[in-house]
Amino acid sequence: MDFTECYGDTVSGVAAAARSGCRQRLRRLIRGGHSLDCRDNRGWVALHEAAAAGRAGCVQEVLSAAGGRAGCVQEVLSAAGGGSSRGCRAQYVNSLTHEGESACYLAAQRGHLAVVRLLLKAHTDINQLTNDSSCPLYAAVEGGHKEVVELLVRKGAEVNRTHTPSCWTCLHQAVFKGHGDIVRILVNVCHLEALDDHNISPLFVAAQYGKQECLEILINAGANVNIQAADLATPLLIASQEGHQACVDLLLDHGADPNKDCSSNWPQLPIHAAAEFGHIGVLRRLIAVTDRVCDRDDNMVSPLYVAIHSHQNRCVELLLREGYSPNAQDCTRSLGLSSPLSFALCHSSTQPYSECVRLLVAAGVRLAEETWIPALATDKTDLLELILEHRLIPRPDTLTRHCSVSHHPGKTVLTLQELRELICVALNQVRFAACWLPLLLKAGLEPSLLLQPHMLEHADSDALNYFLQFVNWSTLSAPLKQILFQRKVEKTWEPFPDFDSIPHLSHICRLKLRAVLGPDRLMRTSAVQQLPVPSLLHSFLQFRDVPEASLSRPPASPL
Structure with missing residues (x-):
């Protein structure tokens, strides 16, 4: 702590002369009997001032004077039974400031090689510690003074002592500062695997802070590239997390293990760190070398999860493009997440759906009940439209449980299980039927799948009228007709006038055509345009004349 600006008058004349480098004036003051021991508010004496300022001549004068004055009192010391001129001089040269700094420390800190000599x-x-456990060598390392470091090491300075509250050695600090020339000196004399209070080695520091040159020096010197910190993190993990591409490449090229578990909480790998922090180049390199077991093993976690959690859309896209499954393992036990899609939907609270949701759906993600609920249990149709943009609704009789056949590029058919769960959720969300019903029917959903008592009992009037125009209302079963009659009596349904009569022949014909072609083909292809019928009938055959229902009073969403 430097108080000289506040208390400039506390510096003695001898100290001021030593600081300024005025050797002749300094010599006159000393010969005039001025004290060398007068301390300022920091505890500095003339030797500290000269050493810190790099005034080698003044240092020589002070040291000579200290030795000479010690000689003058030699007889007194000898008579007292102890002491020597050399001992007094050594005591002076090692005098400390209030911060515990010696003259050697101050000179080394500032790179004054001649003064240190x-x-x-x-x-x-040479190993005198300051109040904060630093020393001349550590100060020279921190300042990047290569020649001073070489001199101190050659003269026997302690190289493996720890000098910070976090237990860093000189090698840790040299790497942290990126002083490659100094690291080259220290790797020959220091313990390469010295650990701080978090079990972090110098090589780990190089990887963490992207010190490529220092990392290469340590690797070539034999440092362990797979060493793990107290939290099990490896140099490769930390380099991947920080996005240091060159360090990642260097570590992998020299045997770093990309499949080493780096966390005690869940099986985290370097690829997870790259995906979480959005480092595309690093992620691409790790994809090529990481075991794909992390994408499918029940005891692992797909990197898709962390990419989605951090909204790293580019990483999600890259992982899917490189073959990582959108249907990754269920991580309910380890992360409380059942699937990447459910996780992405949880992170879409501020908008209908996120980019991650779009990427997963486009990649053919498996659609479960937890997906259909946010798509149908709302007056917003964005998510349902997204799903229907990438998935086809077939007739039930064309599917087997595990079928997933593509009808045209980029689209896959819903499996029987997905279709069953869609119908189940739809029937449980009839209050939103006015929103999702037109989309599903126009996408080719077979209306008979929804022709259930629950649908007829709870759909609002507009939605029910819209739905009945896709069926032959005259051939409904007696129980279903009874439901409609009861609702008409209770005035909870206001039917279209046509429903009291037999359907027109034109309507029966288009129902028959829909059954023959299949609702998916009729509604989503150009099959109608290829029929030998007038073009004016195309819209009618595709039910485009049926006005859509409207949700006049949206119910509160359970979501």
């Missing part, structure tokens, strides 16, 4: 010759304590 003089002080070492005067038998300064």
Whole structure:
């Protein structure tokens, strides 16, 4: 702590002369009897000032004077039974400031090589610690003073001592600062696997802060590339997390294991870190070397989860394009998440759906009940429209349980299980039928799948009228007709006038055509345009003349 700006008058004349480098004036003051021991508010004496300012000549003058004055009192010390001129001089050269800084420390900190040489010759304590456990070598390393570091190491400075509250050694600090030339010196004398209070080695520091040159020096010196910190993180994991592409490449090229578990909470790998923080280049490199077991094993976690969690859409897209399954393992036990899609939907609260949802649906993700609920249990149709954009609704009799046949590029057919869950959710969300019913019927859903008592009992009047125009209302079963009659009596349904009579022949014909072609083909292809009928009938045959229902009073969404 430097108070000289506040208390400039506390510096002695001798100290001021030593600081300024005025060797002749300094010599006159010393000969005039001025004290070398006068301290300022920081506890600095003349030797500290000269050493910190790099005034080698003044340092020589002060040291010579200290030795000479010690000689003058030699007889007194000898008579007292102890002491020597050399001992007094050593005591002076090792005098400390209030911060515990020696003259050697101050000179090394500032890179004054000549001064350090003089002080070492005067038998300064090369390993003297400051109040914060630093030392001349650590100060020189931190400042990047290569020549001073070489001198101190050659003179026997302690190289493996820890010097910070986090237990960093000189090698840790040299790597952190990126001083490659100093690292080259220290790797020959320091313990390469020295650990701080989090079990972090110098090589780990190089990977964490992207010090490629230092990392390469440590690797070539034999440092362990797979060493793990206290939390099991590896250098490859931390480099991947920070996006240091060159360090990732260097580690992988020298044997770093991309499949080493790096967390005690869940099986985290470097690929997860790259996906979470959106480092595309690193992720691409790790995809090529990471075992795909992480994408399918029940005890693992797909990197899709962390990419979705961090809204890293480019990473989600890259993982899917490189073959990672949109239907990754159920991670309810480890992360509380059943699927990537359910996780993406949970993160779409501020909009109808996120880009991650779109990517997963486009990749052919399996659609479960937890997907259909947010698509149907709302007056917003964006998610349902997205699903229908990429998925086809077939007739039930064309499917087997595990069928998934593509009818045209980029689209797949719903499986029987997906279709069953769609119908189940739809019947449980009849109050929103005015929103989802037109979309499903126009997408080719077979109306008979929804022709259930629950549908007729709870659909609002407009939705029910719209739905009945896709069926032959005159051939409904007696129980269903009874439901409609009861609702008419209770005035909860206001039917179209046509429903009291037999359907027109034209309507029966288009129902028959729909049954023959299949609702999916009729509604979503150009099959009608290829029929030998007038073009004016095309819209009628595709039910485009049926006005859509409207949800006049939207019910509160359960979501």
